[in-house]
Amino acid sequence: MFKKARLLGAATVAMIVIGLIFAAFPHPQEAMAGVDNGHYGKKAKYVFFFIGDGMGMPQISSTEIFKGTLDSTNPMNKEKLNFAAFPYQGMQATNSANTFITESAAAGTALATGHKTNNDVLGMDPTKSVAFKSMAEMAKEKGMKVGIVTSVSLDHATPGAFYAHQATRKNYYEIGQAMVNSGFDYFAGGSLLAPDGAKKDKQNIFELAKQNGYTVVNTKEDILNLNASSGKVIAISPVLAGEEALEYDIDRTSALSLADFTRQGIQLLDNPNGFFMMVEGGKVDWACHANDAATTVRDMMSFEKAIGEALKFYAQHPDETLIVVTGDHETGGMTIGFAGTEYQTFFNKVNKQKVSFEEFDKAINGYRQMMGQGQASLEDWLPYLAEKFGLTELTDYDKSRLSDALAASMTDPKKRNHDPNSYLLYGSYEPFSVTVTHILNQKAGIGWTTYAHTGVAIPVFAQGVGGELFQGYYDNTDVAKKIMNIMGVQYQ
Ligand SMILES: [Zn+2]
Structure with missing residues (x-):
């Protein structure tokens, strides 16, 4: 009985000591809260x-x-x-x-x-x-x-x-x-x-x-x-x-x-x-x-x-x-990862691009004014795509996407129909331009989900x-x- 009481006494003293220590050095989470409430001591000049x-x-x-x-x-x-x-x-x-x-x-x-x-x-x-x-x-x-x-x-x-x-x-x-x-x-x-x-x-x-x-x-x-x-x-x-x-x-x-x-x-x-x-x-x-x-x-x-x-x-x-x-x-x-490249990435392909989409858009705009609809041909663009985007190996699927996009880019921007399907493909961007960056990025293993x-x-x-x-x-x-x-x- 006596022994137990002494033990309790020791425990009480220990708790008081621990309590005092906690009072002097606040719990880390309380310290963080204090900091966020404006009590951070040191100020940055x-x-x-x-x-x-x-x-x-x-x-x-x-x-x-x-x-x-x-x-x-x-x-x-x-x-x-x-x-x-x-x-x-x-x-x-x-x-x-x-x-x-x-x-x-x-x-x-x-x-x-x-x-x-x-x-x-x-x-x-x-x-x-x-x-x-x-x-x-x-x-x-x-x-x-x-x-x-x-x-x-x-x-x-x-x-x-x-x-x-x-x-x-x-x-x-x-x-x-x-x-x-x-x-x-x-x-x-x-x-x-x-x-x-x-x-x-x-x-x-x-x-x-x-x-x-x-x-x-x-x-x-x-x-x-x-x-x-x-x-x-x-x-x-x-x-x-x-x-x-x-x-x-x-x-x-x-x-x-x-x-x-x-x-x-x-x-x-x-x-x-x-x-x-x-x-x-x-x-x-x-x-x-x-x-x-x-x-x-x-x-x-x-x-x-x-x-x-x-x-x-x-x-x-x-x-x-x-x-x-x-x-x-x-x-x-x-994101890094595209269905067509699975576990591989080829970022060196991205390095081959020499102009932004904005500069490319200007070239497309010039071509549209020169050619008009009906005369545009993907063949005209293959040297440009090779030089400015390093796109030299195009599959038949790539070429079909590019031809469709080029045709869409040849319509007057003010008269384009912004139906949901064309938005999914091109957003509100120049169709040919955004299709070229999509194809290049996908070949590098880079995906995009939204505009x-x-x-x-x-x-x-x-x-x-x-x-x-x-x-x-x-x-x-x-x-x-x-x-x-x-x-x-x-x-x-
Ligand atoms: Zn922002």
């Missing part, structure tokens, strides 16, 4: 947020295998992307407030503000009446400098989510107004879709920018001369492709790439109060919508180079910098201050909350 639009795991894995074929005779060679080697990795669910398959406005809003909204709504709640504050706006209020860089137009959904609040992402003029009223320090990449308004009856956005103290530059020399004393700058690529975007990297004639705009931004933004910089690889998404793998992996490599510029800065400031890399959703339902987005979870990669918070599987809105926390601004 420099924050980089890289968003690959349309970048899911298939885009990353494909680029790693593709890069491996470039400089190796070993067919099993692959090259890990720089950000895939970051020490902390997690996953985010991407669904919007109203669909499991999100789009860039709702996804951008989640990543920039930490709030879900409906597809097409930018920086506002689903009722389109409440504006959500973005991490970039919070950083600016805190006294940090802010930069927004993208390979597409500056008023597009992803960059817009960091400074604009509109009922629809298509309000390009109003988004442009918000941009020049943001007070942010650096906007760089493409131009604007409607600088004079949809009816071209409004005051020019670039004029408004100058009134608000921005310098607008669009030459290589001016852009490469940007530095810490340049003031507020809007830097537009000297060469623009369709939709006021940078060229696809596979077609690039401009001396300036996304990496150049990122590096110049770092030089301009670096200051004692720190900075926040969002860089979007925006055309990975566009190439995936068109089911064009070669153009996709080339733009992925350009995005990786831009991240390389942040890594150079990180090497100088490892204890003060956070780099987060993620996508907003996957596009195209891209839109998909609803799969997306990987998140983090390095630097607070990087450990990005481990686990969470919501896309949590990515924003974690960054805000580490940056020392309050989620609202």
Whole structure:
């Protein structure tokens, strides 16, 4: 009896001691919750947020295998992307407030503000009446400098989510107004879709920018001369492709790439109060919508180079910098594996493609105007397909698909019937062009399921201050909350 009581006493003392230890050192899950609620002690002075639009795991894995074929005779060679080697990795669910398959406005809003909204709504709640504050706006209020860089137009959904609040992402003029009223320090990449308004009856956005103290530059020399004393700058690529975007990297004639705009931004933004910089690889998404793998992996490599510029800065400031890399959703339902190639892949075939689908479309358009319907022949195109796509071994089935698609491409684009069957084959793309990339990609062992987005979870990669918070599987809105926390601004 006595002995038992003594044992109980010892157990009670042990429990009290353990309890005290737990009080002093909270359970790991409680610590994580505290961190997410704004109690993370250390703050990052420099924050980089890289968003690959349309970048899911298939885009990353494909680029790693593709890069491996470039400089190796070993067919099993692959090259890990720089950000895939970051020490902390997690996953985010991407669904919007109203669909499991999100789009860039709702996804951008989640990543920039930490709030879900409906597809097409930018920086506002689903009722389109409440504006959500973005991490970039919070950083600016805190006294940090802010930069927004993208390979597409500056008023597009992803960059817009960091400074604009509109009922629809298509309000390009109003988004442009918000941009020049943001007070942010650096906007760089493409131009604007409607600088004079949809009816071209409004005051020019670039004029408004100058009134608000921005310098607008669009030459290589001016852009490469940007530095810490340049003031507020809007830097537009000297060469623009369709939709006021940078060229696809596979077609690039401009001396300036996304990496150049990122590096110049770092030089301009670096200051004692720190900075926040969002860089979007925006055309990975566009190439995936068109089911064009070669153009996709080339733009992925350009995005990786831009991240390389942040890594150079990180090497100088490892204890003060956070780099987060993620996508907003996957596009195209891209995958590695196709019924026709079973367990094999032939990514070296993708390397033979020399032009994007967009450049190919121009050639098809020229041919249509020259030939008219009825005179088109696949034979005319065989040398082009061999030279620009490396397609030299075509089966009878390939040729039949290509002939049908060429015939469909010879009808006036304005008079095409968009019946469900032709949508399944070609989406809203140039039929001949999308059939060529489908055949080439399938021969390489790459499959596509859609011309839109998909609803799969997306990987998140983090390095630097607070990087450990990005481990686990969470919501896309949590990515924003974690960054805000580490940056020392309050989620609202
Ligand atoms: Zn997107």
